[in-house]
Amino acid sequence: MITEAVRLYGVNDLRLEKFELPSIKEDEILARVVSDSICMSTYKAVIQGSKHKRVPEDIATNPTIMGHEFSGVIVEVGAKWSHQFQPGQKFAIQPALNYKGSPYAPGYSFPYFGGDATYTIIPNEVMELGFLLDYQGESFYEASLSEPMSCIIGGFHSNYxxxxxxxxxxxxxxxxxxxxxxxxxxxxxxxxxxxxxxxxxxxxxxxxxxxxxxxxxxxxxxxxxxxxxxxxxxxxxxxxxxxxxxxxxxxxxxxxxxxxxxxxxxxxxxxxxxxxxxxxxxxxxxxxxxxxxxxxxxxxxxxxxxxxxxxxSTGGNDDDMRESLEMSSKGLINPAVMITHVGGLDSCIDTTLRLPQIPGGKKLIYNSVRMPLTDLAELQGTKQEDPKLEALAEILRNNRGLWCAQAEKHLLENF
CATH class of the missing domain: 3.40.50.720 (NAD(P)-binding Rossmann-like Domain)
Structure with a gap:
């Protein structure tokens, strides 16, 4: 399977590349990543490179895929997990693995496992921990944002x-x-x-x-x-x-x-x-x-x-993420309030490197899309010459300016 991914080679050295993933092992899962929201923690890893506690020392020769707030669809399931997961199933990831005390996590540490990629290989430890979460919702952005929401929820639970x-x-x-x-x-x-x-x-x-x-x-x-x-x-x-x-x-x-x-x-x-x-x-x-x-x-x-x-407190656990997904599915919370910018995978590197300088809230990346990082307020504020963009702007205008399932569907179908 050919994937296109943003990989880290060193301090501030991000590259968007196409390369072939190896065949999955019997205890792994191949997945298509639809959306990933960019976290300030990713920016911190990029500016620190291998000095970051989650980033391996050999990234110059074995680069790692960025992105840990992601969601998508399962493509192929290794034999070990075929009783639990099926192709076509939507998923969310709890990235705070801490597997057997290791600091390694997706978006920092793995050559084939991260959110800023069109396809990724989910390793055995994720399923062993129960951190590959079934997602029944309509929109992928809610599953992506369940990770930062789980951190917020974890903070509320950890106060005492x-x-x-x-x-x-x-x-x-x-x-x-x-x-x-x-x-x-x-x-x-x-x-x-x-x-x-x-x-x-x-x-x-x-x-x-x-x-x-x-x-x-x-x-x-x-x-x-x-x-x-x-x-x-x-x-x-x-x-x-x-x-x-x-x-x-x-x-x-x-x-x-x-x-x-x-x-x-x-x-x-x-x-x-x-x-x-x-x-x-x-x-x-x-x-x-x-x-x-x-x-x-x-x-x-x-x-x-x-x-x-x-x-x-710095993160949530899988229960916090499940709480986020459940509350989103019931309409009790709307993670879209966090989103102010949307772009394609081709905008991911520039967005990550300039993250502290870009105003607003969450920057949401759709990996199958080619689109500059777009300020949603600016998009809906003026008449767009491109009919596809104007249609997207009108969807936002009719939804209090917020990203939504209809906007995501339009983007994925037309960009």
Missing amino acids: HTETGKYVHHMGIVEGGKMALLAGAGPMGLGAIDYALHCDRKPGLLVVTDVDDNRLERARKLFLEEEALKEGVRLVFVNPATAPEGHLLDLTEGTGYDDIFVYAPVRALVESADSLLGKDGCLNFFAGPTDTAFKAEVNFYNVHYTPTHIMG
Whole structure:
């Protein structure tokens, strides 16, 4: 089988190449990849090359396929797994393998296994772990985005709270509590808002901050405050750069927040979060820094006496991904709120290398498509000369500007 894939050869050295995949072994599965969303973690691997903990040292001679947020269709099944999987079956992948303690994962470590490829070979360890997930949904983008959504969900589940005089940790956010998402109008923050409003353990107050007014305004339009109230959540959007001093604490009536998520690796943001924690408040540092010496000051008086606690979460597990897929299929969450750009495999390299400089949310790649990375807001904002593009723009205009199943179908059939 000939595949076309984006492969990593060294620091900032990505190449789009066609090459032949070997025949699958009896414990492997051949799959066609339809969609992959580009993660900032991929950018970090590209700028670090073999210094990255998941990237092998010999990529100059044995390059690895990029992309780990992907979905597609099974093409061929090795004998070992033929009782469980069948050709034509749609799938999602939980990429956080940690198989027998190995850091290797798709999108970083494997020469034939990754999401930025037209065809890929899924190795035995994925099935052994139960991380090849059956997907019954209509649209592939929802399955691709179930990976970042699982990270968000995992963060909510991994927060914890305590009881004075008891040696217990109560896992999860405080139901009916006070929550803040700092730098929360980016792609992961938008997913977190959606989940917080529709999960089975909602906060009573949800404050979302961002210093980018454009991102904050888009979040306001996607998540109406009056609709949030119907879910039992008071939703407030704040630009802390223009808000009065003490406003964020005032929103809690001075008690502080039970759960705070930090979605950007900025020292001032972490220190602000620490100062906003209430009694037994949990700060989840979700944003992974590239600086190995990243530090921030913490009030240890509060850690001792209040007691506040700080943790970090970086990914979800297969149960979190299943929860994401189930909620998407029921229409409880819409991962499309995270997507602001769509492109073909030919746009993947440039998009990955420039990811921090491209504004907006998630960049979604369709591997069978040839198309420049396209800003969905710009696309629908003007009349398109190309009838195929204008038809796509009209679909978006009729869907609040959001990517959707109809848009995906049109793209796959016409590009």
